[in-house]
Amino acid sequence: MDNIRQERLPGTNFVPVAISGLVWAYRFREGYAPEALEAGDVPGALLAEDGWLWLHFSLTDRLARDWISSLEQLPEEVRSLFMASDEPLGLQAGGDVIYGVIADFHSELAGESDHIGRLRFALSERLVISGRRHPLRSVEEIHRAVQGGLNLPVAGQLIETIIDRFCDAVARRVAAMTDELDTAEDRVVVDMATTERSRLINVRRITVRVHRQLSSLSSVLRNWHARPRDEKDKPAMHISSKRLADRLESLDHDMHTLQERAKLLLDEVAARQADETNRSLRALSIITALLLPGSMVAGIFGMNTKDLPFTDTEGGFWFAMIIGVAATAVFYWVLKRVGAGLRL
Incomplete structure (x- = not known):
């Protein structure tokens, strides 16, 4: 339902034919299946006295942000949330509206x-407006479920379900990364560390990125739960913040454990690679040292000067070779005597 313009029908009561940037609109009523709405049905649904409305926007469309900013049902500070360029995680209350920003994974084909x-949202008893700059996985999953008949009795349950789906996605990633670390650890143990470095770096990158979001979002929900209660709080706007915060913190603990485990394995891989490099350098150094006496003898006999021995002697080449080998053997014996380690 993405539209690129906003038009109005002529008449006394102007009704929008298209709301720019509106991805979908649904009306939820107890005892009824969710009802998909066209743009022209939105004004009437906003005035209806039963059920609640979910409007989801693409905030990359400037006209969509303009439409939200003109919505009188929302306080000024709530409308400014959708106009702001930055998207810090947070949860606040303004008048009879709960609004904020929560995290979600991008949705990719x-x-x-x-x-x-980030998902920006504004939640009231009768209306939920949400917006994103990039398709989000949990939101898309809930959209498909709503298309399949999922009915959310109250508006607050939508935000709660989105966060729950985000937690489900994190849990799947924790399980997948645990398997990856198990595989990497087995390979490192059997001395295949070099092949696992890229896998471990990828796991650590993901854990660091997700850890920040889990920590911030759980803190936001924990602070929301600890806020002073208002007797006017409406049940329809209730969010199970404590349960969600507990779940996020548990996932964050798992993610932190994976992060530390990946770091330790990377350290072990680096140590093994350094050891392999040292062995190679040691072997190269020993070979170079053993070749020095022979090279020196070959250099002497290669000088174009008078009085070089064996120049006129039959079999002089083989005498020179014997001297070179003997020099190497003597040098090796001297190194052994002084206790120099020659093991590769």
């Missing part, structure tokens, strides 16, 4: 993405 985006 090729499969699961490790990039994390």
